[in-house]
Amino acid sequence: MRTGVFVCWCGLNIGGVVDVPRVVQEISGYPGVARAVDYRYMCSDPGQQLIKDTIREERLDSVVIAACSPGMHEATFQTVAESGGVNPYRCEIANIREQCSWPHQNEPGKATRKAVELIRAAVEKVRGDEALSALSIPVTRRALVIGAGIAGMQAALDIAEAGHEVVLVERLPHIGGHMAQLSETFPTLDCSQCILTPKTSEVGRHPRIRLVTNSEVESVSGYVGNFTVRIRRRATYVNWDLCTGCGLCTEKCPSKTPSAFERGLAKEPAVTIAFPQAVPHKPVIRAEACRHLTSGKCGVCEKACPVGAIDFEQQDLLLEEKVGAIVVATGYDLHPKAKVGEYGYGVYPDVIDGLEFERLNSASGPTQGEIRRPSDGKVPKEVVFIQCVGSRDQENGYPYCSKICCMYTAKHARLYKHKVPDGQPYVFYMDIRAGGKGYEEFVQEATDEGVLYLRGRVARVFQDGDRLVVFGVDTLSGKKVEIHADMVVLATAIVPASGAKELARTLKLATDRYGFFSEAHPKLRPVESLTRGIYIAGCAQAPKDIPDTVTQAGSAAAKVLALFSAERLSHSPTVAAVDEELCSGCGVCVEACAYDARTLDVRRRVAVVNDVLCEGCGTCAVACPNGATRQKNMARSQVLSMIDAVVG
Amino acid sequence: MVSSENRRKLLDISGEDVTSCYQCGKCSAGCAMAAMMDLLPHQVIRLVQLGQVEEALASRTIWLCASCLACSARCPRGVSLPNVMESLRVTLLRLGGRHLDPVRLPADVLENAPEQALVAGLRKYT
Amino acid sequence: MGYSYFPGCTLRAKARGFESSALASARVLGIHLEELANWQCCGATFPLQVDNSFPLVSPARTLASARRMGERLVTLCSACYNVLKRTNHVMRTDADRRDKVNAFIEEDYRGDLEVVHFLEVLRDDLGFDALARSVKVPLSGLAAAPYYGCLLLRPADELAFDDPEAPHILEDFLSALGCRVVDHPYKIECCGSYVALEPGELASGPSRMVVESARARGARVIVTSCPLCQYNLDVSQQGAHGRNGAGVPVIYFTQLLAIALGLPEDVLGFEGHVISPGPLLRSIGAMGSEATA
Numbered sequence A: 001m002r003t004g005v006f007v008c009w010c011g012l013n014i015g016g017v018v019d020v021p022r023v024v025q026e027i028s029g030y031p032g033v034a035r036a037v038d039y040r041y042m043c044s045d046p047g048q049q050l051i052k053d054t055i056r057e058e059r060l061d062s063v064v065i066a067a068c069s070p071g072m073h074e075a076t077f078q079t080v081a082e083s084g085g086v087n088p089y090r091c092e093i094a095n096i097r098e099q100c101s102w103p104h105q106n107e108p109g110k111a112t113r114k115a116v117e118l119i120r121a122a123v124e125k126v127r128g129d130e131a132l133s134a135l136s137i138p139v140t141r142r143a144l145v146i147g148a149g150i151a152g153m154q155a156a157l158d159i160a161e162a163g164h165e166v167v168l169v170e171r172l173p174h175i176g177g178h179m180a181q182l183s184e185t186f187p188t189l190d191c192s193q194c195i196l197t198p199k200t201s202e203v204g205r206h207p208r209i210r211l212v213t214n215s216e217v218e219s220v221s222g223y224v225g226n227f228t229v230r231i232r233r234r235a236t237y238v239n240w241d242l243c244t245g246c247g248l249c250t251e252k253c254p255s256k257t258p259s260a261f262e263r264g265l266a267k268e269p270a271v272t273i274a275f276p277q278a279v280p281h282k283p284v285i286r287a288e289a290c291r292h293l294t295s296g297k298c299g300v301c302e303k304a305c306p307v308g309a310i311d312f313e314q315q316d317l318l319l320e321e322k323v324g325a326i327v328v329a330t331g332y333d334l335h336p337k338a339k340v341g342e343y344g345y346g347v348y349p350d351v352i353d354g355l356e357f358e359r360l361n362s363a364s365g366p367t368q369g370e371i372r373r374p375s376d377g378k379v380p381k382e383v384v385f386i387q388c389v390g391s392r393d394q395e396n397g398y399p400y401c402s403k404i405c406c407m408y409t410a411k412h413a414r415l416y417k418h419k420v421p422d423g424q425p426y427v428f429y430m431d432i433r434a435g436g437k438g439y440e441e442f443v444q445e446a447t448d449e450g451v452l453y454l455r456g457r458v459a460r461v462f463q464d465g466d467r468l469v470v471f472g473v474d475t476l477s478g479k480k481v482e483i484h485a486d487m488v489v490l491a492t493a494i495v496p497a498s499g500a501k502e503l504a505r506t507l508k509l510a511t512d513r514y515g516f517f518s519e520a521h522p523k524l525r526p527v528e529s530l531t532r533g534i535y536i537a538g539c540a541q542a543p544k545d546i547p548d549t550v551t552q553a554g555s556a557a558a559k560v561l562a563l564f565s566a567e568r569l570s571h572s573p574t575v576a577a578v579d580e581e582l583c584s585g586c587g588v589c590v591e592a593c594a595y596d597a598r599t600l601d602v603r604r605r606v607a608v609v610n611d612v613l614c615e616g617c618g619t620c621a622v623a624c625p626n627g628a629t630r631q632k633n634m635a636r637s638q639v640l641s642m643i644d645a646v647v648g
Numbered sequence B: 001m002v003s004s005e006n007r008r009k010l011l012d013i014s015g016e017d018v019t020s021c022y023q024c025g026k027c028s029a030g031c032a033m034a035a036m037m038d039l040l041p042h043q044v045i046r047l048v049q050l051g052q053v054e055e056a057l058a059s060r061t062i063w064l065c066a067s068c069l070a071c072s073a074r075c076p077r078g079v080s081l082p083n084v085m086e087s088l089r090v091t092l093l094r095l096g097g098r099h100l101d102p103v104r105l106p107a108d109v110l111e112n113a114p115e116q117a118l119v120a121g122l123r124k125y126t
Numbered sequence C: 001m002g003y004s005y006f007p008g009c010t011l012r013a014k015a016r017g018f019e020s021s022a023l024a025s026a027r028v029l030g031i032h033l034e035e036l037a038n039w040q041c042c043g044a045t046f047p048l049q050v051d052n053s054f055p056l057v058s059p060a061r062t063l064a065s066a067r068r069m070g071e072r073l074v075t076l077c078s079a080c081y082n083v084l085k086r087t088n089h090v091m092r093t094d095a096d097r098r099d100k101v102n103a104f105i106e107e108d109y110r111g112d113l114e115v116v117h118f119l120e121v122l123r124d125d126l127g128f129d130a131l132a133r134s135v136k137v138p139l140s141g142l143a144a145a146p147y148y149g150c151l152l153l154r155p156a157d158e159l160a161f162d163d164p165e166a167p168h169i170l171e172d173f174l175s176a177l178g179c180r181v182v183d184h185p186y187k188i189e190c191c192g193s194y195v196a197l198e199p200g201e202l203a204s205g206p207s208r209m210v211v212e213s214a215r216a217r218g219a220r221v222i223v224t225s226c227p228l229c230q231y232n233l234d235v236s237q238q239g240a241h242g243r244n245g246a247g248v249p250v251i252y253f254t255q256l257l258a259i260a261l262g263l264p265e266d267v268l269g270f271e272g273h274v275i276s277p278g279p280l281l282r283s284i285g286a287m288g289s290e291a292t293a
C-alpha cells in the first residue's frame, strides 16, 4: 500500500492548536505511509494541486486528508483524488478540526497527540478500503408539490415552465393559500387578489400541472428520483367533470354555517365556492353542514343543478403517482384562539386576528371592504392593534419572532386610517422589525399618517359595555395606559399548518419542535430537507412574507430542475452487503433498517439490500446476529484496526 | 453606577436572575397597584438589571407591590417579579429596618382588619 | 365524603361567620370535615425568598400532620389554600428545601397530600348539580358578583384551581344556588391585599375599582372566599363611597350557601360590616327582621 497523508493547517483553526510539523513528522514513519505533507489551506487550488502532484510523484494508491469535517470537504477531496488517479473511495478524511483542534484549544499537546492518532486510524481504514464505483439510479422527471399557496404555485409553475410535469396537491378545494384571503399587501399596498389571480389561473390551465385539490398525501415510498405517492382525494359530492361552475346550487342551498375562508365572519352554504376568484371554480359540499348528507333530507342543490352534477354517493378517490422530487409547501396557520385568554380572544366578538382584519378590509369580504366591527357592524373609531401575540413569548406561546406581523400590523393600521380618516389606530409593539426593501419607509409612513405607536405589551383586554378596555403600558414614557377601544386586532403568532407534523412523519422529514420543516443547513442549504429529493418552501419552513416565499419557492424549483437535469443520479456505493453464506434469513436486519432498504428473499431465505435506499448507516451490520452483513469500506476488520491504531 | 454585584446579591434572595427580562412592560400593564407606584414594575426590574439597586430600594413601589402575581403570571420571559420585589424589601428589612410600626397602626385597622392582614403585613413590612 | 380540615386563624377570630356557615352547610351536604388536631397559622402569605425556608416550617408542619389523617386537606380561606398548596408544592418538588424543612420539623414529609379548597369539594366531589338539588331557598335572581382576587388563581401552574384569566367555579357555584351571576372584569384583579396596612388608604384604590366594576353591572352582593378581600372591598366603601345605600355588601360564599340551604340565621355570623348585608338579605327573605346584621 502507498498512502499519502495530507495535513491541513486550516490557517490557525488547526495550526494554531495542533503542532502540524510534528504531526507530519510522526506520521511519516507509520506503516503504509509513502509520504506525509502539510499545507496551509489544503482545500485551496494550490493545496489540491499539491495532492494531485504528490499522487503522481509517489505513485499513491490511497490518500488520507487530515483537515475539517467530511461534511465540509469530503466531496472536494474525493474528486481531487480521482482526478489524480486514485479511486475516490480510497480517500479518507481524518477530522482534526471539529474533533480535535476546536474542542481541545486549551490543550495543544494533547491535541497534537490526538491528531496523530486520528490520522493513524484513517490510514488503517484506507488500508482496507476497496476501490468502488458510484451506483447509478434512474430519475423520474416529474415532481410532486404539496400545498398550493403562493409557495407551492410558484414552485410548480417554475418546474412546469422548464418542461416537466408537476402534480400539485392541495388540501382545500381551491388553490392560492392565505394570499387569497389578504386584502392589500405590504410594502406596496397592491391588491392581493389582483397579483394572485394571474398565478392561480396560470396554474389552473397549465398543460403540465396536474392539479389535485381537496386532497392530501397519504403515503410516500421510494427514494430520490423514484418516489411513489398515494393521494386521497376526498369526496366533493359534485361531479366536477359535469359541473360548469354556474353556482346555482350555492344560491339555493338552505344550510348556512360559518365560512372558514371568511374566518367565521360570514356564513356560507353547505355547497360552496369559497370566493369568487376560486380556482378551480367548482363547488364542494361540506359534508358536516349538508342536510342531505347528515340527515337524508333536503337535496335542493340536486334539483337546482342544470347538468345533474350533484353526486351524494361520491366516494373518496385514491390516486397513485410516480415522481422523482417533492416540494413541501404547506404554509402556516395562526396561533389558536383558545390560547390567548388574557385578551378575551374567542370570547369578545370585537377582538379579532390579522386574517379576520384582512377579510373585513376585503372588497369581496363580509363587509364589502368597509371596516365594520363584527359585534354590531359599527365603524370602529378607535382601534388597538397588538403585536407579538403568542410570538416572542416562551411562557404562553412561542419563543420565536413571527417576522411578518410588524409589517402587516403597520399595513392594517394604515388601511384602517385610509378607510376611517377620523379614526385613531394605536399599535402596541415591542420592537419594530422592518428590515426589507421599502419596509422601514412603509412603517414611517404609518406614523406620518397618524398611527400612534406605543412601546409595550398589553396585559389584558376586557369588554365594558360596547367598548373594549385595554390595559397597556408605554415603556418609553414609563406610563401605564388604559385605552377604551371599539375593536382590537391581534397579530397572533404564525404557526405551522395543522397536520404538518403528521405529514413530516409520512415523508420521514424532520421538523423543529413547533412543526416547521427543517432545512438541511440553516445558511447553505435553506431549501433542501435532509432527505435527498425532498425540498421545502415558504412558511412551511419558517414564517416569512410573500417576497421571501416566492424567492424560496423559485430556489426549491431550481434544485428540482438540477436534479432533473440528468437522466441518472449517482449514489454512494458505501452501502451494506450480505454474505449469503452466513445469512440465515432471520430478518433482524429488515426490522432494524430505518430506510426500508432491506427485504427478505423468501425463496432463497436470505436478506437483500436495495443499494439505492441504503444510506450506509450500518445499523444492520450491528443488528445481524450472524455477522453476515458487511458495510462496504467499513468492515469489522477495518474498525478493529482503527481502534488498535488509536489505543494500541 | 452600573453594578452586576448588586444584581447577584438580590439573586441569592429572590432566586430570580432578571437578565431575561426584555422590558416589554406587560407586568406594569396589568399591575393593579401601578397607579400609586413611583416606579413601574418593569422599571424596577430594569434598575436591578443595571445593578442600580439604591434607586429601587428608595422607591415606594416595593412596599406597594401586593404580591398578587398578576405580573409573573403573564410575563413572557418567566420573570418572577414578585420575588424580586420581595428581595428588595428584604434587603432593607434584614438591615434591621422596619417599614411598619405595629403600635402605630390606626385603632380601627387594629380592631377590624382580619388576622390574616396583620400577619401578612407584619411579614412583608417588618 | 371525609376530609381533614384546616380552619386557619382568621376563621377563628374576625371571620367566624365564614367557618360557622361552612361547617353547618357541610354537615347538611354530607361532607365530613375533621379538624386537624394540631394546626398552626399558615403564615398568611407565601414567602417569596428562596434563601430562607424558615417561613415554610409552620405550614409544612401542618401538612405533615394532615398527611397522617388522610390524603386530602380542605381549607376555606383563600390565603390558607394558597400558602398550604404552594408549600406542599415545594415539599413535593424541591428536594433541597424539603430536606431543610424536614430536618427542622423532624419529619419526612414529601408533599404527598392534596390540598383542596372547599369550592373544589363542592364542584368535584359533591357536584354542582347535586348542590342545586339540595337548595331549599333558591336565591332566585339575586344579582351576585363573584370575586376571586389573586390567591385562588395564581400561580396557576401550581394551584391548578381554575382558568386564571377566565375562572368560572364561583359562577357555577352561584348559578347552582339560583343566583343571577354578574360577570365583571375586575373579578381577577388584586384588591390591594396587605397594602391595606400602609398609611393613607392606599389599598382602597384597587378595592374601589373592584367594587365599582361589580356595582356598575348591577351586582347587589359580592362573593369572596378571602377574609382580606372581604375586608378591603368592604372598607373601601366607607364614608362617601358607600353612601345612599349604593354600597354593595361583601360576603363569603359559604354564607350564601348556608342561606340557600335554608340553615338558621345564627350560622351566618355577619359581624362588623361597613356595608351591612342585612337589608339585602331581608329583602330576599333570607333573614328575618330581627336580624343581627
Ligand SMILES: Cc1cc2nc3c(=O)[nH]c(=O)nc-3n(C[C@H](O)[C@H](O)[C@H](O)COP(=O)(O)OP(=O)(O)OC[C@H]3O[C@@H](n4cnc5c(N)ncnc54)[C@H](O)[C@@H]3O)c2cc1C
Residues within 6 Å of the ligand: A146, A147, A148, A149, A150, A151, A152, A169, A170, A171, A172, A175, A176, A177, A178, A179, A182, A184, A185, A186, A187, A215, A216, A217, A329, A330, A331, A332, A333, A354, A355, A358, A404, A408, A411, A497, A498, A499, A500, A503, A537, A538, A539, A540, A544, A545, A546, A547, A549
Ligand atoms: C394577517 C396577515 C397579513 C399578511 N399580509 C402580507 C402582506 O401584506 N404582504 C406579504 O408579503 N405577506 C403578507 N402575509 C404573509 C403571507 O400570507 C405569506 O407570506 C404567504 O401566504 C405564505 O405562502 P405559503 O404558500 O408559504 O403558505 P400558505 O399561504 O399558508 O399556503 C399553504 C397551502 O398549503 C395547503 N396545505 C397545508 N397543509 C397541507 C397538506 N397537508 N396537504 C396539502 N395541502 C396543504 C394550505 O391549504 C394552503 O393552501 C400576511 C400574513 C398574515 C397572517
Ligand code: SF4
Residues within 6 Å of the ligand: A387, A388, A389, A391, A392, A400, A401, A402, A403, A404, A405, A406, A407, A430, A431, A432, A433, A491
Ligand atoms: S414580526 Fe414583529 S410583531 Fe411579529 S413577532 Fe416579530 S416582533 Fe412581534
Ligand code: SF4
Residues within 6 Å of the ligand: B020, B021, B022, B023, B024, B025, B026, B027, B028, B041, B042, B045, B071, B074, B075, B076, B077, B078, B079, B081
Ligand atoms: S413582563 Fe416580564 S419580560 Fe416583560 S417587562 Fe415585565 S418582567 Fe420584563
Ligand code: SF4
Residues within 6 Å of the ligand: B027, B030, B031, B032, B033, B034, B041, B064, B065, B066, B067, B068, B069, B070, B071, B072, B081, B082, B085, C190
Ligand atoms: S405582584 Fe406586585 S408588581 Fe406584580 S402585579 Fe402584583 S402588585 Fe404589581
